[in-house]
Amino acid sequence: xxxxxxxxxxxxGHEGGEDSAGTPSTATAVDPKVAAAIAAAEAAGPASGETxxxxxxxxxxxxxxxxxxxxxxxxxxxxxVNGERVKPAHSVRVGDEVRLRGEGRERIVVVKRxxxxxxxxxxxxxxxxxxSPPPPPREAVAPLAVRDRGAGRPTKRDRRELExxxxxxxxxxxxxxxxxxxxR
Numbered sequence: 001x002x003x004x005x006x007x008x009x010x011x012x013g014h015e016g017g018e019d020s021a022g023t024p025s026t027a028t029a030v031d032p033k034v035a036a037a038i039a040a041a042e043a044a045g046p047a048s049g050e051t052x053x054x055x056x057x058x059x060x061x062x063x064x065x066x067x068x069x070x071x072x073x074x075x076x077x078x079x080x081v082n083g084e085r086v087k088p089a090h091s092v093r094v095g096d097e098v099r100l101r102g103e104g105r106e107r108i109v110v111v112k113r114x115x116x117x118x119x120x121x122x123x124x125x126x127x128x129x130x131x132s133p134p135p136p137p138r139e140a141v142a143p144l145a146v147r148d149r150g151a152g153r154p155t156k157r158d159r160r161e162l163e164x165x166x167x168x169x170x171x172x173x174x175x176x177x178x179x180x181x182x183x184r
Contacts, residue, residue: 051091
C-alpha cells in the first residue's frame, strides 16, 4: 500500500521537495538508497526508552572494526563518554559526547541517533556529529630497507649499516639492546 501512495505522489508531481506542511522532506537531501538504509537502521534500532551499549554503538557506527575491539577499548580506558571512562555495558544516549582513542588519533563524536546493528558508511556518518581534529599529515619518509631489484643478498657491510639505522631509530641507544654486548 505504501508503494501505491508513492506512485500517486509521483503522478501528482510531489516526488520530494515539501510535504503537506510545507517543510522540506528528507528525500531531496539524501540519496534514496541512503534514505532506505536509514529507515531500515531506525527500524532495527532500539524502541523508545531502550538503550544501547557503548561497545555496540561504536561498532555499529564504524568507529571500531569489531564489537570485541570496542569492548577491549572500553576496558582499557580508551573510550570516554561525557569525560568519564566507561565500561563496555555503559548505556549511551542521544547528545552524549564519545571520545575514542586509538590508531594514533582521538575521535570525538556526539551521538545523534542510537542504532544497534552495523550499517553502511553513508548511514553511519548520519548517526553522529564528528568533532574530531583532522588526522595528522602523512610524513613522506623513505622506507629504510629497500634494496634494488636484482641486487642479490646484502653483504655483511650492508647488514651492519641496516642494523645501525635501526638502532638509531630505536630507544635502545647506539650500542644495541640493553644487556647484549655488540659484537664486531
